[in-house]
Amino acid sequence: MLTGKQVKDRRIQKTQKLLREALFSLIHEKNYDSIxxxxxxxxxxxGRSTFYTHFGDKDELLVSGMxxxxxxxxxxxxxxxxxxxxxxxxxxxxxxxxINQHRHASGARIGIRGRAxxxxxxxxxxxxxxxxxxxxxxxxxxxxxxPISSDIFVQYVAxxxxxxxxxxxxxxxxxxxxxVNDLFRALILPTLAAAFx
Amino acid sequence: MLTGKQVKDRRIQKTQKLLREALFSLIHEKNYDSIxxxxxxxxxxxGRSTFYTHFGDKDELLVSGMxxxxxxxxxxxxxxxxxxxxxxxxxxxxxxxxINQHRHASGARIGIRGRAxxxxxxxxxxxxxxxxxxxxxxxxxxxxxxPISSDIFVQYVAxxxxxxxxxxxxxxxxxxxxxVNDLFRALILPTLAAAFx
Amino acid sequence: MLTGKQVKDRRIQKTQKLLREALFSLIHEKNYDSIxxxxxxxxxxxGRSTFYTHFGDKDELLVSGMxxxxxxxxxxxxxxxxxxxxxxxxxxxxxxxxINQHRHASGARIGIRGRAxxxxxxxxxxxxxxxxxxxxxxxxxxxxxxPISSDIFVQYVAxxxxxxxxxxxxxxxxxxxxxVNDLFRALILPTLAAAFx
Amino acid sequence: MLTGKQVKDRRIQKTQKLLREALFSLIHEKNYDSIxxxxxxxxxxxGRSTFYTHFGDKDELLVSGMxxxxxxxxxxxxxxxxxxxxxxxxxxxxxxxxINQHRHASGARIGIRGRAxxxxxxxxxxxxxxxxxxxxxxxxxxxxxxPISSDIFVQYVAxxxxxxxxxxxxxxxxxxxxxVNDLFRALILPTLAAAFx
DNA sequence: TCCTAAGCGAGACGGTACGTCTTGTCTTCCA
DNA sequence: TGGAAGACAAGACGTACCGTCTCGCTTAGGA
Numbered sequence: 001m002l003t004g005k006q007v008k009d010r011r012i013q014k015t016q017k018l019l020r021e022a023l024f025s026l027i028h029e030k031n032y033d034s035i036x037x038x039x040x041x042x043x044x045x046x047g048r049s050t051f052y053t054h055f056g057d058k059d060e061l062l063v064s065g066m067x068x069x070x071x072x073x074x075x076x077x078x079x080x081x082x083x084x085x086x087x088x089x090x091x092x093x094x095x096x097x098x099i100n101q102h103r104h105a106s107g108a109r110i111g112i113r114g115r116a117x118x119x120x121x122x123x124x125x126x127x128x129x130x131x132x133x134x135x136x137x138x139x140x141x142x143x144x145x146x147p148i149s150s151d152i153f154v155q156y157v158a159x160x161x162x163x164x165x166x167x168x169x170x171x172x173x174x175x176x177x178x179x180v181n182d183l184f185r186a187l188i189l190p191t192l193a194a195a196f197x
Numbered sequence: 198m199l200t201g202k203q204v205k206d207r208r209i210q211k212t213q214k215l216l217r218e219a220l221f222s223l224i225h226e227k228n229y230d231s232i233x234x235x236x237x238x239x240x241x242x243x244g245r246s247t248f249y250t251h252f253g254d255k256d257e258l259l260v261s262g263m264x265x266x267x268x269x270x271x272x273x274x275x276x277x278x279x280x281x282x283x284x285x286x287x288x289x290x291x292x293x294x295x296i297n298q299h300r301h302a303s304g305a306r307i308g309i310r311g312r313a314x315x316x317x318x319x320x321x322x323x324x325x326x327x328x329x330x331x332x333x334x335x336x337x338x339x340x341x342x343x344p345i346s347s348d349i350f351v352q353y354v355a356x357x358x359x360x361x362x363x364x365x366x367x368x369x370x371x372x373x374x375x376x377v378n379d380l381f382r383a384l385i386l387p388t389l390a391a392a393f394x
Numbered sequence: 395m396l397t398g399k400q401v402k403d404r405r406i407q408k409t410q411k412l413l414r415e416a417l418f419s420l421i422h423e424k425n426y427d428s429i430x431x432x433x434x435x436x437x438x439x440x441g442r443s444t445f446y447t448h449f450g451d452k453d454e455l456l457v458s459g460m461x462x463x464x465x466x467x468x469x470x471x472x473x474x475x476x477x478x479x480x481x482x483x484x485x486x487x488x489x490x491x492x493i494n495q496h497r498h499a500s501g502a503r504i505g506i507r508g509r510a511x512x513x514x515x516x517x518x519x520x521x522x523x524x525x526x527x528x529x530x531x532x533x534x535x536x537x538x539x540x541p542i543s544s545d546i547f548v549q550y551v552a553x554x555x556x557x558x559x560x561x562x563x564x565x566x567x568x569x570x571x572x573x574v575n576d577l578f579r580a581l582i583l584p585t586l587a588a589a590f591x
Numbered sequence: 592m593l594t595g596k597q598v599k600d601r602r603i604q605k606t607q608k609l610l611r612e613a614l615f616s617l618i619h620e621k622n623y624d625s626i627x628x629x630x631x632x633x634x635x636x637x638g639r640s641t642f643y644t645h646f647g648d649k650d651e652l653l654v655s656g657m658x659x660x661x662x663x664x665x666x667x668x669x670x671x672x673x674x675x676x677x678x679x680x681x682x683x684x685x686x687x688x689x690i691n692q693h694r695h696a697s698g699a700r701i702g703i704r705g706r707a708x709x710x711x712x713x714x715x716x717x718x719x720x721x722x723x724x725x726x727x728x729x730x731x732x733x734x735x736x737x738p739i740s741s742d743i744f745v746q747y748v749a750x751x752x753x754x755x756x757x758x759x760x761x762x763x764x765x766x767x768x769x770x771v772n773d774l775f776r777a778l779i780l781p782t783l784a785a786a787f788x
Numbered sequence: 789t790c791c792t793a794a795g796c797g798a799g800a801c802g803g804t805a806c807g808t809c810t811t812g813t814c815t816t817c818c819a
Numbered sequence: 820t821g822g823a824a825g826a827c828a829a830g831a832c833g834t835a836c837c838g839t840c841t842c843g844c845t846t847a848g849g850a
Contacts, residue, residue, distance in 0.1 A: 011795060011846090036836060047797035052838060116313040148383060152364050156384055159360045160353060167349050186345060187353055190387035208815080208826065233805060244828035249807065405800065405841080430831055441802035446833065510707040542777060546758050550751065550778055557750045561743050580739055581747055584781035602821075627810060638823035643812060 016054055018044040020065045023058075024102070032062070032117075063121045070125060073098050085196040091129060092161060092184055096177040099165065123158040148195060160188055213251055215241040217262045220255070221299065229259075229311030259311065260318045267322060270295050282393040285327050289358060289381055293365070293374040300366050312363050320355035327351065345392060357385055410448055412438040414459040417452070418496065426456075426508030456508065457515045464519060467492050479590035482524050486555060486578050490562070490571040497563050509560050517552035524548065542589060554582055607645050609635040611656045614649070615693070623653075623708075654712045660689055661716060676787040682720060683752060683775050687768040690756065714749040739786060751779055 022044035026035045037058060041048055055061045073094045164184045168175065175183070219241035223232045234255060238245055252258045270291045361381045365372065372380070416438035420429045431452060435442055449455045467488045558578040562569065569577070613635035617626045628649060632639055646652045755775040759766065766774070 050796055155360055159356055163352055163356045187388055190391040191384055194387040247827055444801055553750055553754045557746055581782055584785040585778055588781040641822055
């Protein structure tokens with residue numbers, strides 16, 4: 001049996017879901033930058049004040065959608081990996097597969113601004129996800145000159161991942177998830193190897 | 198002796214210079230996104246319509262300033278390089294050195310939006326600069342699996358370069374230009390080597 | 395008890411009232427032409443977009459204020475008049491009396507542009523007010539040569555009325571409402587008599 | 592033989608004539624209010640600074656054209672008049688005849704704003720033209736109650752004249768000059784008679 | 789069953805940046 | 820040296836969006 005609080009939550013969840021879906025459907029139609037709050041409200045049939053009750057702005061809604069999507073990814077199993085430093089990028093294939101379910105529609109042009117937003121937040125999320133691995137492995141690094149700070153290294157991984165992801169979606173490449181993942185690995189692994197072996 | 202056209206140009210050049218300088222000085226004080234056109238006008242002592250005569254918007258002014266800065270870079274000599282594929286990133290040290298002259302002041306926070314703009318345009322410029330080298334060298338590539346498209350590869354180089362550049366400026370790192378350039382090379386060279394050797 | 399619609403109306407009415415009062419208070423301080431929309435907004439403490447929601451421009455606001463003022467006039471009783479054609483100008487004394495309550499302050503200079511606007515609209519309003527009388531009485535006209543068209547005649551009455559009204563306000567004449575009304579009648583009645591007797 | 596001064600004058604006169612003709616030709620095409628200085632410059636093939644050398648603004652150019660037109664009127668003979676007070680409106684027929692030569696073209700819509708401008712200036716000119724007559728005749732007035740000030744009376748005559756003139760032009764009435772003059776006299780004479788007999 | 793509090797839609801509102809437009813001044817060159 | 824060309828500062832315009840707000844309606848839970 002549900003408590004009052006839970007029922008209340010159900011209404012709230014439904015509204016938030018409407019908003020997220022409205023935003024994603026709009027992203028399929030036009031550039032993220034040119035979507036304005038009113039577009040979302042009209043699509044979701046939600047009042048202006050309701051929107052601002054739940055989200056501070058458009059970007060926050062986008063980030064909330066991202067978290068939503070990554071939530072299901074996080075419970076996935078880590079694949080056994082040949083090299084220990086490959087664990088740093090364990091997330092890539094699951095995310096590509098997750099995205100794969102949504103990327104077919106029409107345009108899905110996140111554009112330069114949307115990419116920047118996602119980049120900023122995914123980086124924060126990834127940083128948390130891989131912080132331990134990186135720290136652990138960075139202790140063993142010995143070959144790079146000059147030493148690469150953990151901060152810039154995490155940014156590099158996230159940046160390259162988003163780059164490939166975005167190219168995959170925007171170019172509507174026919175590559176399957178594991179194909180684009182191989183591409184990502186081809187770009188990133190040499191640098192990882194150089195840093196950690 | 199100057200013609201009428203050239204004198205006219207001199208007035209225009211002066212106005213555009215005032216605007217570029219105003220924008221750069223403002224970037225040192227606050228986030229690029231929060232700079233509004235009127236701020237620039239007040240700083241440059243320029244009328245609103247004059248601004249729009251020369252530039253379509255704030256971003257165009259920023260890009261114009263970037264081109265200005267890169268113009269001096271482009272005339273530099275290519276350093277002889279140990280490996281042929283290193284020619285692809287010949288631009289990195291000159292650009293770091295060029296930026297170095299401007300990055301000290303106070304904040305210099307380009308921020309998420311400004312970074313996106315610069316990224317977008319620098320990538321376009323870099324793409325042109327290295328297109329020949331990439332094409333030439335891509336003929337010889339033999340090791341990567343899967344093959345990496347020229348398009349995504351150029352984006353990868355530009356993206357990583359901007360990432361390092363931005364980190365350098367925003368973190369106010371004490372690294373000298375050649376130090377940060379080494380850092381950039383440490384990130385990018387392993388992947389280049391894997392792609393072209 | 396009020397419905398939602400009526401409450402909404404109350405907010406809107408209040409905003410429109412603020413704007414009208416701001417404009418009238420500004421007219422007392424400077425020339426109508428030199429009043430810009432921002433002056434009105436600052437005085438009324440109203441946002442720019444709100445202004446344009448309610449009024450297309452400054453002139454429309456002025457006209458709206460005129461209608462407001464004339465609304466109270468229109469419910470007045472027609473005074474019994476010695477001559478039937480005097481009914482055509484029944485409105486003059488009530489309007490002079492209405493204006494009299496507002497014309498003291500300081501400058502109240504409507505100026506050339508404002509006069510033109512008011513003229514244009516008051517003429518339209520007056521035309522409607524007296525259309526019936528004119529038509530009725532024009533059936534009986536017999537003396538003028540050439541016949542005067544109804545159109546030009548109405549314009550003549552309105553034009554002369556505005557002329558006297560404007561002179562009264564701008565010259566800050568000490569004449570009381572009925573005094574200036576007598577002046578108006580002295581100018582207009584001979585022509586009316588000639589036209590309708 | 593002409594002196595340098597005279598040659599210079601001729602050039603100046605030519606430029607001013609070009610500007611006047613440009614304005615009048617534009618008035619035939621669109622509303623006076625919506626004509627901007629640049630329209631006149633383009634039509635007259637005159638530089639912006641040249642315009643402002645000769646005229647303070649658009650209105651001054653219009654007034655200058657009016658004076659031009661009235662200059663030829665002023666040399667006309669006063670017609671003998673049955674009543675002495677009719678001398679006050681001696682100008683009406685000559686002006687109607689003068690205008691008659693220009694009013695056929697297409698639109699010739701002076702509009703509300705242009706009318707106001709002309710009104711303002713014609714009133715000044717007429718005031719000078721008839722000042723003596725009015726003063727002379729006002730000494731003899733005995734019938735009006737209340738007494739009508741010379742100021743408002745002149746305005747009344749000018750206002751009514753412009754009204755009829757404007758109606759004649761804008762309605763493209765087929766009335767000949769003496770026909771519209773009769774109309775004007777039908778409106779104005781009863782009041783004149785009442786004031787001066 | 790009624791009551792009460794919260795979620796909600798609708799949309800008015802103040803604020804503010806935008807890009808456009810026009811004005812009147814100024815500078816430079818040319819005939 | 821006067822006029823054409825047109826860059827320029829100034830600033831008003833009307834539009835667009837934002838984030839805040841006020842208002843009633845709905846709705847379900849606890850009284």
